[in-house]
Amino acid sequence: MSATTPGARPAAPRRRLLLLAPLGVAAAAGAGFFAMLRGLGTGSYDPKGVPSALLGKPAPDFALPPLEGADRPALAAADLRAAGRPVLVNFFASWCVPCVIEHPQLMKLSREGVPVLGVAYKDKPADALGFLQKHGNPYQRLGVDLPGRIAIDWGLYGVPETYLIDRGGIIRWRWAGPVTEETVAQQLRPLLKTHA
Amino acid sequence: MIPEIGHFALALALALSLAQVVTGLWGAHRAEARLMSATAPLAAGVLIAVAASAGCLVWAYVVNDTTVLNVVQNSHSAKPLLYKISGTWGNHEGSMVLWVLILALCGGAVAAFGNNLPSALQARVLAILALVSFGFLAFILATSNPFQRMWPPPPDGQGLNPILQDPGLAFHPPLLYLGYVGFAVTYAFAVAALIEGRVDAAWGRWVRPWALAAWSFLTLGIALGSWWAYYELGWGGYWFWDPVENASLLPWLAGCALLHSAIVVEKREALKTWTVFLALVAFGMSLLGTFLVRSGVLTSVHAFANDPARGMVILGLLAVFIGGGFALFAWRAAAMVPTGVFAPLSREGSLVLNNLLLCSIAAVVLVGTLYPMFADLLLSEKISVGPPFFNLATLPLAVPLVLAMGFGPVLPWKRARVFPALQRLWWAALAGLGVLLLCLAIAGERIGPALGFGAAAWILFAALADIADRIALLSRPRAAWARAKGLPRAAWGGAVAHAGLGVMILGLAGMGLATDRLALLKPGESTTLAGIEYRLVGLRDVQGPNWTARRATVELRDAGRLVTTMEADKRNFAVSRMTTTEAAIHTTLLRDLYLVMGEEREGGAVLRIHDNPLAPWIWFGAAIMALGGGLSLSDRRMRVSAPAAKLARGGEARA
Numbered sequence: 001m002s003a004t005t006p007g008a009r010p011a012a013p014r015r016r017l018l019l020l021a022p023l024g025v026a027a028a029a030g031a032g033f034f035a036m037l038r039g040l041g042t043g044s045y046d047p048k049g050v051p052s053a054l055l056g057k058p059a060p061d062f063a064l065p066p067l068e069g070a071d072r073p074a075l076a077a078a079d080l081r082a083a084g085r086p087v088l089v090n091f092f093a094s095w096c097v098p099c100v101i102e103h104p105q106l107m108k109l110s111r112e113g114v115p116v117l118g119v120a121y122k123d124k125p126a127d128a129l130g131f132l133q134k135h136g137n138p139y140q141r142l143g144v145d146l147p148g149r150i151a152i153d154w155g156l157y158g159v160p161e162t163y164l165i166d167r168g169g170i171i172r173w174r175w176a177g178p179v180t181e182e183t184v185a186q187q188l189r190p191l192l193k194t195h196a
Numbered sequence: 197m198i199p200e201i202g203h204f205a206l207a208l209a210l211a212l213s214l215a216q217v218v219t220g221l222w223g224a225h226r227a228e229a230r231l232m233s234a235t236a237p238l239a240a241g242v243l244i245a246v247a248a249s250a251g252c253l254v255w256a257y258v259v260n261d262t263t264v265l266n267v268v269q270n271s272h273s274a275k276p277l278l279y280k281i282s283g284t285w286g287n288h289e290g291s292m293v294l295w296v297l298i299l300a301l302c303g304g305a306v307a308a309f310g311n312n313l314p315s316a317l318q319a320r321v322l323a324i325l326a327l328v329s330f331g332f333l334a335f336i337l338a339t340s341n342p343f344q345r346m347w348p349p350p351p352d353g354q355g356l357n358p359i360l361q362d363p364g365l366a367f368h369p370p371l372l373y374l375g376y377v378g379f380a381v382t383y384a385f386a387v388a389a390l391i392e393g394r395v396d397a398a399w400g401r402w403v404r405p406w407a408l409a410a411w412s413f414l415t416l417g418i419a420l421g422s423w424w425a426y427y428e429l430g431w432g433g434y435w436f437w438d439p440v441e442n443a444s445l446l447p448w449l450a451g452c453a454l455l456h457s458a459i460v461v462e463k464r465e466a467l468k469t470w471t472v473f474l475a476l477v478a479f480g481m482s483l484l485g486t487f488l489v490r491s492g493v494l495t496s497v498h499a500f501a502n503d504p505a506r507g508m509v510i511l512g513l514l515a516v517f518i519g520g521g522f523a524l525f526a527w528r529a530a531a532m533v534p535t536g537v538f539a540p541l542s543r544e545g546s547l548v549l550n551n552l553l554l555c556s557i558a559a560v561v562l563v564g565t566l567y568p569m570f571a572d573l574l575l576s577e578k579i580s581v582g583p584p585f586f587n588l589a590t591l592p593l594a595v596p597l598v599l600a601m602g603f604g605p606v607l608p609w610k611r612a613r614v615f616p617a618l619q620r621l622w623w624a625a626l627a628g629l630g631v632l633l634l635c636l637a638i639a640g641e642r643i644g645p646a647l648g649f650g651a652a653a654w655i656l657f658a659a660l661a662d663i664a665d666r667i668a669l670l671s672r673p674r675a676a677w678a679r680a681k682g683l684p685r686a687a688w689g690g691a692v693a694h695a696g697l698g699v700m701i702l703g704l705a706g707m708g709l710a711t712d713r714l715a716l717l718k719p720g721e722s723t724t725l726a727g728i729e730y731r732l733v734g735l736r737d738v739q740g741p742n743w744t745a746r747r748a749t750v751e752l753r754d755a756g757r758l759v760t761t762m763e764a765d766k767r768n769f770a771v772s773r774m775t776t777t778e779a780a781i782h783t784t785l786l787r788d789l790y791l792v793m794g795e796e797r798e799g800g801a802v803l804r805i806h807d808n809p810l811a812p813w814i815w816f817g818a819a820i821m822a823l824g825g826g827l828s829l830s831d832r833r834m835r836v837s838a839p840a841a842k843l844a845r846g847g848e849a850r851a
Contacts, residue, residue, distance in 0.1 A: 019529050022473065023522035026480070029566070030515055036493045036573055037507045045493075045573060095714070095794065095802070097775060134797050 058169050060153035064143025067120060069129050075117055075143030081169040086195040087115040089163040090139070091156055093123040094131035099160045102178035103135045109184070110138035114192065117141045121159050122148045164188065166195040199264050199343040202252025209245035209300070210333040212238055213326040220323025224316040232319035236307035239322050242329060243304040250297045253342055257284050262349040266290065266342045272355040274742040282366030286357070288490060289342035291369055292332065298377040299329045306381060313402065320388035321381070328380050331513045339506050358743065358769040358776050364424040372417030372444060376482035378410025379447055382454060383479035383521065386472045390524045393531040395472060400462030403475065405829055407455040412825030414448045419818030427779050434707065434814055437586040439494045442565040443485030449558035450478040453551045460544050464536035464609060467544070469529045470551065476525060480518040487514055494569055539611040546604035553597040560589045598651045601694055602658030606665060624661045628654025648705025655698030659691040685831040693824025700817025706810025718800035726807035728789065729753040733761070735801055743767040748793045748801050752782065764793040764803070783812050
């Protein structure tokens with residue numbers, strides 16, 4: 001520390017360098033921020049986006065037990081390709097309020113024939129069942145991920161979260177947060193068309 | 197008409213602040229007394245213009261003028277008056293106006309009360325402040341005009357985000373901005389000192405109260421925000437290490453270091469370069485927070501609706517103010533010569549240690565906050581750095597900080613010896629150690645809370661020992677009262693602020709023992725948590741001013757005796773179609789009983805119940821810390837900013 005060196009001294013080169021350090025750090029950070037802002041404009045940097053590692057890659061392998069009493073088969077990675085058409089994978093939980101908000105959209109998509117596959121995330125089976133009995137069950141298949149294990153492989157931010165998987169089992173789209181009418185109209189429908 | 201006046205006033209303030217920059221910098225450079233004397237009236241002019249503009253914006257909100265886009269997007273006629281007013285700063289454009297208004301207030305204060313400063317220093321400080329307000333006024337006018345008209349006007353506004361309609365949050369931004377902007381003043385002093393190439397005790401005397409005031413407001417602002425998150429978001433947590441929270445913590449840490457190192461400059465004329473650096477950093481961190489929150493480079497529950505074009509402009513401002521400040525620092529700081537010499541073990545030494553530890557904590561928080569963004573940018577990896585990292589990385593730095601903050605105040609300046617310090621503090625150390633061992637003995641595996649209780653006991657008793665020693669309570673108890681009255685308020689303030697941190701740590705440690713339970717209850721059913729029985733009495737509909745709600749009424753019984761009746765709401769705001777939870781909190785001296793209503797099913801409701809021991813002490817402690825800051829500020833020596841002798845030494849600047 002400068003204060004411990006008594007008396008006046010001509011600035012040593014090392015001290016000069018030390019005094020320049022803050023400027024260097026700030027400049028490097030500034031360049032980084034600049035690149036981020038540029039990337040926001042071009043779409044190459046997106047803090048809300050999908051892990052680029054997963055987009056365009058096959059969905060991670062998994063096999064989940066069924067939800068007892070829901071009268072739906074269990075869910076495994078192989079089922080994503082079995083439908084022969086794009087499917088939606090929706091992570092939900094009975095304790096999550098936005099899941100209730102998005103539920104009507106899932107019901108609507110399911111009625112239109114879009115296969116919606118559900119993962120009950122960190123939810124007691126009885127609670128998940130009650131949730132579906134109250135709000136309706138849009139899911140063709142249902143897996144229970146009580147410990148939240150597969151959520152780590154998928155890189156889940158939280159619930160609700162929805163993925164679009166194409167016929168070949170490749171992840172094409174991710175939506176973190178409730179699926180709204182606008183999301184369906186502006187993003188999901190065009191994607192369903194291109195991958196149909 | 198009124199919005200146009202507001203818009204015009206902003207433009208006028210822009211022009212006036214430019215004039216203030218020129219007269220201040222040029223006048224001081226050429227030592228032209230007439231030019232320099234124009235800066236203070238110009239600062240008053242900027243203040244009047246910005247205040248008029250802010251007044252116009254508040255007016256537009258209060259009368260719900262739906263021809264103003266900003267009002268339409270953020271307000272609604274059915275909103276209570278308080279939230280109409282607080283809605284003014286609940287959005288990006290309006291909050292920038294508040295930011296500039298507070299900056300203008302600070303400029304006005306320096307102009308009005310800075311007569312005893314060397315006139316060149318005052319002119320330069322005012323010029324730098326004007327440069328900051330010029331930058332932000334230009335930003336508002338170019339990209340974020342709050343007075344933008346909308347035609348044809350819609351019948352009514354779209355409403356304010358309901359979770360922001362809360363008394364706590366109404367005052368959270370103004371307090372926070374008072375803190376952020378207060379550091380603009382210390383920044384201006386630092387830049388002025390770099391231009392002049394001189395820092396002396398008089399400078400330290402001026403910087404310290406500003407740092408202290410900014411820090412106190414920031415303490416209150418952060419505490420209020422954390423309290424709001426605790427009772428409004430309904431997660432039962434008080435601090436989430438969210439990037440936006442960290443963005444407010446960073447200037448707080450830097451400011452905390454600054455106000456301590458400014459003491460050394462003032463009393464001992466040492467640590468000058470370092471203090472100037474901290475003053476630059478504290479404001480730099482404030483600006484960085486502004487950038488992170490408003491540019492869209494990160495995701496956070498708190499972030500404003502943002503847009504990259506705005507981000508570019510803020511980044512440009514950052515480059516000018518932080519880059520410019522650091523460039524000036526690299527160029528000029530070598531000229532600052534320390535005169536005070538001290539041994540490692542001394543008051544100065546302990547303050548250096550305090551600074552190193554606070555800055556290390558700030559560095560950890562900064563890295564943890566920025567790392568995910570840079571990992572995404574450079575490595576295309578999505579990483580989230582969460583509470584486990586921050587808790588793990590800050591704890592080893594917080595422990596020595598807590599140890600040192602007990603010792604610091606009892607050490608003499610220049611050179612200290614270990615034995616006299618131990619003599620004063622042995623019983624505080626013994627108390628801390630005793631509490632730690634006792635807690636470990638009672639609940640062995642929970643080291644965190646035990647460490648917290650021990651640390652809190654140490655800090656509280658050390659603060660007590662410090663005061664007891666100063667008033668000679670033990671050696672000459674009869675004269676103690678008279679000495680207590682004569683003790684400078686700054687000494688009281690320091691001890692109170694330290695004790696406040698102790699109280700806060702008590703609360704944090706208590707929260708480490710918190711328990712919760714999720715239960716589905718039908719009316720009449722009950723569940724038990726931490727010895728208290730919660731019985732759901734009933735569920736009903738309630739109508740509020742701009743919301744409807746389902747309300748759960750719950751009776752709490754302790755061993756059959758009725759403790760209280762609590763009502764937790766799930767509110768539905770019709771205008772914005774949002775649902776919020778209103779946690780019911782029963783606060784006692786020793787704990788918070790905290791109740792959140794979840795969804796309803798099978799004729800019952802899911803209730804989340806938290807038992808939070810000592811939780812209220814977290815915010816109570818923060819309030820005590822801010823009170824300590826205020827107490828220090830009220831010290832007579834702070835108001836008499838620099839004694840004449842010190843001024844005479846800096847004589848050339850006044851010529």
